[in-house]
Amino acid sequence: MTSAANAVSSSANSQTPPRERILAAASDLFYRHGIRAVGVEAIAEAAGTNKMTLYRHFDSKDELVAEYLRRLAADAGHFWDDLAAAHPGDPRGQLRGWLAAMEAHVVDADQRGCALSNAAVELPEKDHPARRVIEQFKTAQRDRLVALCGATGIAEPEMLADELFLLLEGARASVQSVGPQGPASRLVRMGEALIASHLA
Amino acid sequence: MTSAANAVSSSANSQTPPRERILAAASDLFYRHGIRAVGVEAIAEAAGTNKMTLYRHFDSKDELVAEYLRRLAADAGHFWDDLAAAHPGDPRGQLRGWLAAMEAHVVDADQRGCALSNAAVELPEKDHPARRVIEQFKTAQRDRLVALCGATGIAEPEMLADELFLLLEGARASVQSVGPQGPASRLVRMGEALIASHLA
DNA sequence: TATACTTGTTACTGACCGGTAACACCCCAG
DNA sequence: CTGGGGTGTTACCGGTCAGTAACAAGTATA
Numbered sequence: 421m422t423s424a425a426n427a428v429s430s431s432a433n434s435q436t437p438p439r440e441r442i443l444a445a446a447s448d449l450f451y452r453h454g455i456r457a458v459g460v461e462a463i464a465e466a467a468g469t470n471k472m473t474l475y476r477h478f479d480s481k482d483e484l485v486a487e488y489l490r491r492l493a494a495d496a497g498h499f500w501d502d503l504a505a506a507h508p509g510d511p512r513g514q515l516r517g518w519l520a521a522m523e524a525h526v527v528d529a530d531q532r533g534c535a536l537s538n539a540a541v542e543l544p545e546k547d548h549p550a551r552r553v554i555e556q557f558k559t560a561q562r563d564r565l566v567a568l569c570g571a572t573g574i575a576e577p578e579m580l581a582d583e584l585f586l587l588l589e590g591a592r593a594s595v596q597s598v599g600p601q602g603p604a605s606r607l608v609r610m611g612e613a614l615i616a617s618h619l620a
Numbered sequence: 621m622t623s624a625a626n627a628v629s630s631s632a633n634s635q636t637p638p639r640e641r642i643l644a645a646a647s648d649l650f651y652r653h654g655i656r657a658v659g660v661e662a663i664a665e666a667a668g669t670n671k672m673t674l675y676r677h678f679d680s681k682d683e684l685v686a687e688y689l690r691r692l693a694a695d696a697g698h699f700w701d702d703l704a705a706a707h708p709g710d711p712r713g714q715l716r717g718w719l720a721a722m723e724a725h726v727v728d729a730d731q732r733g734c735a736l737s738n739a740a741v742e743l744p745e746k747d748h749p750a751r752r753v754i755e756q757f758k759t760a761q762r763d764r765l766v767a768l769c770g771a772t773g774i775a776e777p778e779m780l781a782d783e784l785f786l787l788l789e790g791a792r793a794s795v796q797s798v799g800p801q802g803p804a805s806r807l808v809r810m811g812e813a814l815i816a817s818h819l820a
Numbered sequence: 821t822a823t824a825c826t827t828g829t830t831a832c833t834g835a836c837c838g839g840t841a842a843c844a845c846c847c848c849a850g
Numbered sequence: 851c852t853g854g855g856g857t858g859t860t861a862c863c864g865g866t867c868a869g870t871a872a873c874a875a876g877t878a879t880a
Contacts, residue, residue, distance in 0.1 A: 454744060457744075459836075471840095544652070589789070590787060593790065596741060597757075598755065610779070672870085673828075
Protein backbone atom coordinates (compact mmCIF):
# COMPACT_ATOMS: atom_id res chain seq x y z
CA MET A 421 0.00 0.00 0.00
CA THR A 422 1.42 3.33 -1.00
CA SER A 423 1.39 6.26 1.37
CA ALA A 424 -1.04 8.02 -0.97
CA ALA A 425 -3.43 5.11 -0.80
CA ASN A 426 -3.04 5.13 2.94
CA ALA A 427 -3.91 8.80 3.07
CA VAL A 428 -6.96 8.25 0.88
CA SER A 429 -8.32 5.45 3.01
CA SER A 430 -7.71 7.20 6.30
CA SER A 431 -8.58 10.78 5.44
CA ALA A 432 -11.54 10.14 3.13
CA ASN A 433 -11.37 10.80 -0.56
CA SER A 434 -15.12 10.27 -0.53
CA GLN A 435 -17.71 12.83 -1.51
CA THR A 436 -16.20 15.51 0.71
CA PRO A 437 -15.15 18.44 -1.46
CA PRO A 438 -11.40 18.94 -1.82
CA ARG A 439 -11.36 22.18 0.11
CA GLU A 440 -12.73 20.47 3.21
CA ARG A 441 -10.40 17.52 2.83
CA ILE A 442 -7.46 19.86 2.56
CA LEU A 443 -8.52 21.76 5.67
CA ALA A 444 -9.03 18.54 7.57
CA ALA A 445 -5.63 17.21 6.57
CA ALA A 446 -3.97 20.53 7.33
CA SER A 447 -5.61 20.70 10.76
CA ASP A 448 -4.35 17.27 11.68
CA LEU A 449 -0.81 17.77 10.39
CA PHE A 450 -0.37 21.34 11.61
CA TYR A 451 -1.53 20.45 15.09
CA ARG A 452 0.48 17.26 15.47
CA HIS A 453 3.75 18.29 13.87
CA GLY A 454 3.68 22.07 13.95
CA ILE A 455 2.92 24.52 11.18
CA ARG A 456 6.43 25.13 9.93
CA ALA A 457 7.23 21.44 9.99
CA VAL A 458 4.50 20.56 7.50
CA GLY A 459 4.82 21.27 3.78
CA VAL A 460 1.93 21.94 1.43
CA GLU A 461 2.82 18.86 -0.58
CA ALA A 462 2.32 16.65 2.47
CA ILE A 463 -1.03 18.30 3.19
CA ALA A 464 -2.26 17.78 -0.34
CA GLU A 465 -1.19 14.14 -0.28
CA ALA A 466 -2.87 13.50 3.07
CA ALA A 467 -6.01 15.11 1.67
CA GLY A 468 -5.92 12.74 -1.29
CA THR A 469 -5.28 15.49 -3.78
CA ASN A 470 -2.35 17.58 -5.03
CA LYS A 471 -0.63 20.88 -4.64
CA MET A 472 -2.35 22.54 -7.60
CA THR A 473 -5.81 21.93 -6.22
CA LEU A 474 -4.68 23.20 -2.86
CA TYR A 475 -3.48 26.44 -4.41
CA ARG A 476 -6.74 26.80 -6.33
CA HIS A 477 -8.53 26.98 -2.97
CA PHE A 478 -6.00 28.91 -0.91
CA ASP A 479 -3.88 31.83 -2.02
CA SER A 480 -0.90 30.70 0.00
CA LYS A 481 0.19 28.45 2.82
CA ASP A 482 -0.14 31.39 5.19
CA GLU A 483 -3.78 31.82 4.17
CA LEU A 484 -4.40 28.13 4.69
CA VAL A 485 -2.94 28.47 8.16
CA ALA A 486 -5.22 31.42 8.89
CA GLU A 487 -8.27 29.49 7.71
CA TYR A 488 -7.22 26.49 9.81
CA LEU A 489 -7.21 28.71 12.87
CA ARG A 490 -10.47 30.43 11.91
CA ARG A 491 -12.21 27.07 11.89
CA LEU A 492 -10.92 26.24 15.36
CA ALA A 493 -12.05 29.64 16.63
CA ALA A 494 -15.50 28.99 15.19
CA ASP A 495 -15.62 25.58 16.87
CA ALA A 496 -14.83 27.23 20.19
CA GLY A 497 -17.64 29.69 19.60
CA HIS A 498 -20.06 26.81 19.13
CA PHE A 499 -18.83 25.27 22.34
CA TRP A 500 -19.82 28.40 24.24
CA ASP A 501 -23.25 28.30 22.66
CA ASP A 502 -23.69 24.67 23.67
CA LEU A 503 -22.57 25.51 27.16
CA ALA A 504 -25.18 28.23 27.52
CA ALA A 505 -27.85 25.88 26.16
CA ALA A 506 -26.86 23.15 28.61
CA HIS A 507 -27.18 25.41 31.65
CA PRO A 508 -29.81 28.00 30.72
CA GLY A 509 -29.97 30.89 33.16
CA ASP A 510 -27.37 29.23 35.38
CA PRO A 511 -24.07 31.08 35.03
CA ARG A 512 -22.42 29.18 37.87
CA GLY A 513 -23.40 25.92 36.24
CA GLN A 514 -21.97 27.18 32.98
CA LEU A 515 -18.76 28.18 34.68
CA ARG A 516 -18.37 24.80 36.34
CA GLY A 517 -19.28 23.04 33.11
CA TRP A 518 -16.68 25.07 31.31
CA LEU A 519 -14.04 24.10 33.86
CA ALA A 520 -14.82 20.41 33.65
CA ALA A 521 -14.86 20.42 29.86
CA MET A 522 -11.53 22.25 29.75
CA GLU A 523 -9.82 19.80 32.06
CA ALA A 524 -11.13 16.83 30.11
CA HIS A 525 -10.01 18.38 26.86
CA VAL A 526 -6.59 19.49 28.01
CA VAL A 527 -5.70 16.18 29.60
CA ASP A 528 -6.62 14.17 26.51
CA ALA A 529 -3.73 11.96 25.46
CA ASP A 530 -3.17 13.31 21.97
CA GLN A 531 -3.52 16.93 22.88
CA ARG A 532 -0.58 19.21 22.34
CA GLY A 533 -1.87 22.42 23.86
CA CYS A 534 -3.91 25.15 22.23
CA ALA A 535 -3.48 25.27 18.47
CA LEU A 536 -3.91 29.04 18.48
CA SER A 537 -1.29 29.56 21.17
CA ASN A 538 1.06 27.17 19.42
CA ALA A 539 0.60 29.10 16.19
CA ALA A 540 1.47 32.31 18.03
CA VAL A 541 4.75 30.70 19.05
CA GLU A 542 5.54 29.52 15.56
CA LEU A 543 4.50 32.68 13.74
CA PRO A 544 5.90 35.74 15.52
CA GLU A 545 5.83 37.93 12.39
CA LYS A 546 3.55 40.83 13.19
CA ASP A 547 1.93 40.92 9.75
CA HIS A 548 1.18 37.24 9.41
CA PRO A 549 -2.52 36.74 8.54
CA ALA A 550 -2.80 34.24 11.38
CA ARG A 551 -1.95 36.78 14.03
CA ARG A 552 -5.21 38.71 13.72
CA VAL A 553 -7.11 35.47 14.16
CA ILE A 554 -5.10 34.48 17.20
CA GLU A 555 -5.37 37.81 18.97
CA GLN A 556 -9.07 38.20 18.28
CA PHE A 557 -9.76 34.66 19.42
CA LYS A 558 -7.89 34.93 22.70
CA THR A 559 -9.39 38.30 23.47
CA ALA A 560 -12.87 36.95 22.75
CA GLN A 561 -12.26 33.95 25.01
CA ARG A 562 -11.24 36.20 27.85
CA ASP A 563 -14.22 38.49 27.27
CA ARG A 564 -16.59 35.55 27.41
CA LEU A 565 -15.04 34.41 30.66
CA VAL A 566 -15.33 37.88 32.13
CA ALA A 567 -19.00 38.08 31.11
CA LEU A 568 -19.70 34.66 32.58
CA CYS A 569 -17.97 35.47 35.84
CA GLY A 570 -19.86 38.74 35.96
CA ALA A 571 -23.15 36.93 35.52
CA THR A 572 -22.45 34.82 38.60
CA GLY A 573 -22.65 37.96 40.67
CA ILE A 574 -19.27 37.77 42.34
CA ALA A 575 -17.45 40.88 43.50
CA GLU A 576 -14.46 40.93 41.14
CA PRO A 577 -15.47 39.19 37.93
CA GLU A 578 -12.46 40.34 35.91
CA MET A 579 -10.07 39.08 38.54
CA LEU A 580 -11.60 35.62 38.64
CA ALA A 581 -11.88 35.49 34.86
CA ASP A 582 -8.22 36.35 34.41
CA GLU A 583 -7.18 33.79 36.99
CA LEU A 584 -9.17 31.09 35.23
CA PHE A 585 -7.90 32.26 31.87
CA LEU A 586 -4.28 32.02 32.92
CA LEU A 587 -4.89 28.72 34.64
CA LEU A 588 -6.22 27.27 31.40
CA GLU A 589 -3.50 28.78 29.25
CA GLY A 590 -0.96 27.38 31.65
CA ALA A 591 -2.54 23.95 31.69
CA ARG A 592 -2.52 23.79 27.92
CA ALA A 593 1.10 24.84 27.76
CA SER A 594 2.21 22.55 30.56
CA VAL A 595 0.98 19.31 29.02
CA GLN A 596 3.65 19.73 26.39
CA SER A 597 6.46 19.73 28.95
CA VAL A 598 5.32 18.00 32.14
CA GLY A 599 2.57 15.96 30.55
CA PRO A 600 -1.14 15.48 31.17
CA GLN A 601 -0.59 13.87 34.59
CA GLY A 602 0.95 17.08 35.89
CA PRO A 603 -0.72 20.18 37.31
CA ALA A 604 -3.09 20.28 34.32
CA SER A 605 -4.95 17.28 35.73
CA ARG A 606 -5.93 19.34 38.79
CA LEU A 607 -7.53 22.11 36.75
CA VAL A 608 -11.05 21.53 38.09
CA ARG A 609 -9.95 21.43 41.71
CA MET A 610 -7.95 24.60 41.30
CA GLY A 611 -10.72 26.39 39.47
CA GLU A 612 -13.36 25.37 42.00
CA ALA A 613 -11.15 26.60 44.82
CA LEU A 614 -10.68 29.87 43.00
CA ILE A 615 -14.41 30.30 42.46
CA ALA A 616 -15.14 29.43 46.07
CA SER A 617 -12.67 31.97 47.36
CA HIS A 618 -14.31 34.66 45.22
CA LEU A 619 -17.76 33.74 46.45
CA ALA A 620 -16.68 34.10 50.07
CA MET B 621 27.68 48.85 6.43
CA THR B 622 27.21 45.21 5.54
CA SER B 623 25.02 43.01 7.67
CA ALA B 624 28.10 41.05 8.64
CA ALA B 625 29.80 44.17 9.89
CA ASN B 626 26.64 45.05 11.73
CA ALA B 627 26.58 41.66 13.38
CA VAL B 628 30.20 42.01 14.37
CA SER B 629 29.72 45.38 15.99
CA SER B 630 26.51 44.45 17.78
CA SER B 631 27.22 40.88 18.79
CA ALA B 632 30.91 41.25 19.65
CA ASN B 633 33.61 39.68 17.61
CA SER B 634 35.91 40.66 20.46
CA GLN B 635 37.85 38.26 22.60
CA THR B 636 34.85 36.12 23.31
CA PRO B 637 35.51 32.62 21.98
CA PRO B 638 33.47 31.61 18.92
CA ARG B 639 31.48 29.00 20.77
CA GLU B 640 30.09 31.60 23.16
CA ARG B 641 29.38 34.05 20.35
CA ILE B 642 27.52 31.36 18.45
CA LEU B 643 25.45 30.48 21.49
CA ALA B 644 24.68 34.13 22.16
CA ALA B 645 23.62 34.72 18.56
CA ALA B 646 21.57 31.52 18.50
CA SER B 647 19.83 32.45 21.75
CA ASP B 648 18.81 35.81 20.41
CA LEU B 649 17.62 34.57 17.02
CA PHE B 650 15.95 31.40 18.24
CA TYR B 651 13.99 33.29 20.86
CA ARG B 652 12.93 36.18 18.67
CA HIS B 653 12.09 34.37 15.46
CA GLY B 654 11.57 30.79 16.52
CA ILE B 655 13.88 27.82 16.21
CA ARG B 656 12.68 26.47 12.88
CA ALA B 657 12.65 29.93 11.35
CA VAL B 658 16.38 30.47 11.90
CA GLY B 659 19.04 28.82 9.77
CA VAL B 660 22.52 27.94 10.90
CA GLU B 661 24.01 30.26 8.32
CA ALA B 662 22.18 33.23 9.85
CA ILE B 663 23.38 32.24 13.31
CA ALA B 664 26.99 31.98 12.19
CA GLU B 665 26.82 35.35 10.47
CA ALA B 666 25.24 37.03 13.51
CA ALA B 667 28.01 35.53 15.62
CA GLY B 668 30.61 37.03 13.34
CA THR B 669 31.85 33.67 12.15
CA ASN B 670 30.82 30.99 9.66
CA LYS B 671 29.02 27.71 9.32
CA MET B 672 32.15 25.54 9.45
CA THR B 673 33.21 26.91 12.82
CA LEU B 674 29.69 26.43 14.09
CA TYR B 675 29.77 22.76 13.08
CA ARG B 676 33.17 22.32 14.70
CA HIS B 677 31.56 23.23 18.03
CA PHE B 678 28.17 21.61 17.64
CA ASP B 679 27.38 18.27 16.06
CA SER B 680 24.16 19.51 14.54
CA LYS B 681 21.58 22.26 14.69
CA ASP B 682 19.52 20.08 17.02
CA GLU B 683 22.44 19.86 19.43
CA LEU B 684 22.90 23.61 19.28
CA VAL B 685 19.25 24.00 20.16
CA ALA B 686 19.64 21.64 23.11
CA GLU B 687 22.65 23.57 24.37
CA TYR B 688 20.78 26.86 23.94
CA LEU B 689 18.05 25.52 26.21
CA ARG B 690 20.54 24.02 28.70
CA ARG B 691 22.05 27.46 29.20
CA LEU B 692 18.66 28.98 29.91
CA ALA B 693 17.90 26.21 32.38
CA ALA B 694 21.19 26.88 34.13
CA ASP B 695 20.38 30.60 34.28
CA ALA B 696 17.08 29.78 35.94
CA GLY B 697 18.91 27.63 38.45
CA HIS B 698 21.11 30.56 39.35
CA PHE B 699 18.05 32.73 39.79
CA TRP B 700 16.72 30.36 42.44
CA ASP B 701 20.06 30.48 44.22
CA ASP B 702 20.01 34.26 44.21
CA LEU B 703 16.46 34.23 45.50
CA ALA B 704 17.39 32.05 48.46
CA ALA B 705 20.37 34.28 49.19
CA ALA B 706 18.21 37.42 49.08
CA HIS B 707 15.71 36.08 51.61
CA PRO B 708 17.68 33.69 53.83
CA GLY B 709 15.46 31.57 56.06
CA ASP B 710 12.39 33.40 54.82
CA PRO B 711 10.43 31.12 52.49
CA ARG B 712 7.44 33.45 52.28
CA GLY B 713 9.72 36.30 51.31
CA GLN B 714 11.29 34.05 48.68
CA LEU B 715 7.89 33.12 47.35
CA ARG B 716 6.78 36.73 47.12
CA GLY B 717 10.10 37.70 45.59
CA TRP B 718 9.71 34.96 43.05
CA LEU B 719 6.24 36.19 42.13
CA ALA B 720 7.34 39.78 41.70
CA ALA B 721 10.35 38.80 39.60
CA MET B 722 8.21 36.59 37.39
CA GLU B 723 5.68 39.31 36.70
CA ALA B 724 8.38 41.82 35.90
CA HIS B 725 10.08 39.36 33.59
CA VAL B 726 6.96 38.16 31.81
CA VAL B 727 5.60 41.63 31.15
CA ASP B 728 8.86 42.88 29.65
CA ALA B 729 8.23 44.36 26.20
CA ASP B 730 10.48 42.10 24.17
CA GLN B 731 9.51 38.91 25.88
CA ARG B 732 7.87 36.22 23.82
CA GLY B 733 7.04 33.70 26.52
CA CYS B 734 9.18 30.93 27.91
CA ALA B 735 11.88 29.79 25.51
CA LEU B 736 11.63 26.23 26.81
CA SER B 737 7.87 26.08 26.38
CA ASN B 738 8.15 27.62 22.95
CA ALA B 739 10.72 25.02 22.00
CA ALA B 740 8.33 22.29 23.14
CA VAL B 741 5.76 23.67 20.71
CA GLU B 742 8.21 23.81 17.85
CA LEU B 743 9.84 20.44 18.46
CA PRO B 744 7.21 17.79 19.13
CA GLU B 745 9.43 14.89 18.01
CA LYS B 746 9.80 12.63 21.02
CA ASP B 747 13.45 11.85 20.37
CA HIS B 748 14.65 15.39 19.83
CA PRO B 749 17.62 16.12 22.12
CA ALA B 750 15.87 19.29 23.32
CA ARG B 751 12.92 17.42 24.76
CA ARG B 752 14.88 15.91 27.65
CA VAL B 753 16.10 19.36 28.57
CA ILE B 754 12.63 20.84 28.44
CA GLU B 755 10.96 18.14 30.49
CA GLN B 756 13.68 18.04 33.13
CA PHE B 757 13.66 21.82 33.39
CA LYS B 758 9.92 22.18 33.82
CA THR B 759 9.79 19.32 36.30
CA ALA B 760 12.61 20.89 38.29
CA GLN B 761 10.86 24.25 38.32
CA ARG B 762 7.71 22.71 39.66
CA ASP B 763 9.67 20.75 42.28
CA ARG B 764 11.35 23.90 43.48
CA LEU B 765 8.03 25.63 43.79
CA VAL B 766 6.58 22.72 45.74
CA ALA B 767 9.56 22.76 48.08
CA LEU B 768 9.27 26.48 48.59
CA CYS B 769 5.55 26.33 49.26
CA GLY B 770 6.18 23.47 51.65
CA ALA B 771 8.74 25.53 53.55
CA THR B 772 6.16 28.24 54.17
CA GLY B 773 4.23 25.79 56.31
CA ILE B 774 0.90 25.95 54.51
CA ALA B 775 -1.50 23.04 54.50
CA GLU B 776 -1.45 22.01 50.84
CA PRO B 777 1.93 22.98 49.40
CA GLU B 778 1.55 20.97 46.20
CA MET B 779 -1.78 22.54 45.45
CA LEU B 780 -0.50 26.08 45.83
CA ALA B 781 2.67 25.27 43.91
CA ASP B 782 0.71 23.86 40.99
CA GLU B 783 -1.62 26.84 40.96
CA LEU B 784 1.31 29.23 40.85
CA PHE B 785 3.05 27.07 38.26
CA LEU B 786 0.06 27.11 35.93
CA LEU B 787 -0.48 30.81 36.53
CA LEU B 788 3.05 31.52 35.41
CA GLU B 789 2.93 29.18 32.44
CA GLY B 790 -0.31 30.81 31.41
CA ALA B 791 1.04 34.31 31.82
CA ARG B 792 4.02 33.49 29.65
CA ALA B 793 1.85 31.97 26.97
CA SER B 794 -0.73 34.75 27.07
CA VAL B 795 1.64 37.62 26.35
CA GLN B 796 2.05 36.19 22.88
CA SER B 797 -1.65 36.49 22.08
CA VAL B 798 -3.25 39.12 24.34
CA GLY B 799 -0.09 41.04 25.08
CA PRO B 800 1.73 42.12 28.24
CA GLN B 801 -1.10 44.45 29.33
CA GLY B 802 -3.47 41.52 29.64
CA PRO B 803 -3.97 39.12 32.55
CA ALA B 804 -0.22 38.58 32.77
CA SER B 805 0.18 42.04 34.26
CA ARG B 806 -1.92 40.98 37.27
CA LEU B 807 0.31 38.02 38.11
CA VAL B 808 1.43 39.35 41.48
CA ARG B 809 -2.09 40.25 42.61
CA MET B 810 -3.36 36.84 41.61
CA GLY B 811 -0.49 35.03 43.23
CA GLU B 812 -0.76 36.99 46.46
CA ALA B 813 -4.48 36.25 46.61
CA LEU B 814 -3.75 32.59 46.08
CA ILE B 815 -1.13 32.53 48.81
CA ALA B 816 -3.43 34.39 51.17
CA SER B 817 -6.27 31.94 50.60
CA HIS B 818 -3.93 29.05 51.40
CA LEU B 819 -2.70 30.69 54.58
CA ALA B 820 -6.26 31.13 55.81
C1' DT C 821 61.99 27.91 13.76
C1' DA C 822 58.90 23.97 13.75
C1' DT C 823 54.54 21.92 15.13
C1' DA C 824 49.87 21.51 16.26
C1' DC C 825 45.44 23.46 16.90
C1' DT C 826 41.78 26.70 15.78
C1' DT C 827 39.58 29.54 12.60
C1' DG C 828 38.27 31.50 7.96
C1' DT C 829 36.82 30.93 3.12
C1' DT C 830 34.76 29.06 -0.80
C1' DA C 831 32.34 25.86 -2.98
C1' DC C 832 29.64 22.20 -3.03
C1' DT C 833 25.89 18.34 -2.15
C1' DG C 834 21.25 16.56 -2.05
C1' DA C 835 17.07 17.53 -0.33
C1' DC C 836 13.17 20.24 0.39
C1' DC C 837 10.53 24.50 0.32
C1' DG C 838 6.39 27.47 -1.55
C1' DG C 839 4.44 28.41 -5.73
C1' DT C 840 3.35 28.10 -10.94
C1' DA C 841 2.75 26.68 -16.08
C1' DA C 842 0.78 23.72 -19.30
C1' DC C 843 -2.13 20.33 -20.51
C1' DA C 844 -5.19 16.19 -20.12
C1' DC C 845 -9.34 14.70 -18.11
C1' DC C 846 -13.99 14.20 -16.32
C1' DC C 847 -18.57 15.46 -15.54
C1' DC C 848 -22.45 18.24 -15.59
C1' DA C 849 -25.28 21.97 -17.73
C1' DG C 850 -26.81 24.03 -21.96
C1' DC D 851 -23.42 17.18 -28.73
C1' DT D 852 -20.94 20.97 -26.83
C1' DG D 853 -18.74 23.78 -23.77
C1' DG D 854 -16.88 25.12 -19.47
C1' DG D 855 -15.51 24.61 -14.65
C1' DG D 856 -13.22 21.88 -11.31
C1' DT D 857 -9.73 18.49 -10.89
C1' DG D 858 -5.48 15.61 -11.73
C1' DT D 859 -0.67 15.18 -13.45
C1' DT D 860 3.88 16.34 -14.43
C1' DA D 861 7.43 19.14 -14.62
C1' DC D 862 9.46 22.96 -13.42
C1' DC D 863 11.18 27.61 -10.98
C1' DG D 864 14.20 30.06 -7.71
C1' DG D 865 15.41 29.85 -3.17
C1' DT D 866 16.83 27.94 1.15
C1' DC D 867 17.95 24.26 4.11
C1' DA D 868 21.50 21.32 7.01
C1' DG D 869 25.79 19.58 6.54
C1' DT D 870 30.64 18.69 4.38
C1' DA D 871 35.22 18.81 1.72
C1' DA D 872 39.44 21.02 0.87
C1' DC D 873 42.59 24.31 1.69
C1' DA D 874 44.55 28.75 3.40
C1' DA D 875 45.84 31.46 7.31
C1' DG D 876 46.48 32.59 11.87
C1' DT D 877 48.42 31.73 16.66
C1' DA D 878 50.48 29.73 20.55
C1' DT D 879 53.67 26.60 22.34
C1' DA D 880 57.80 23.85 22.24
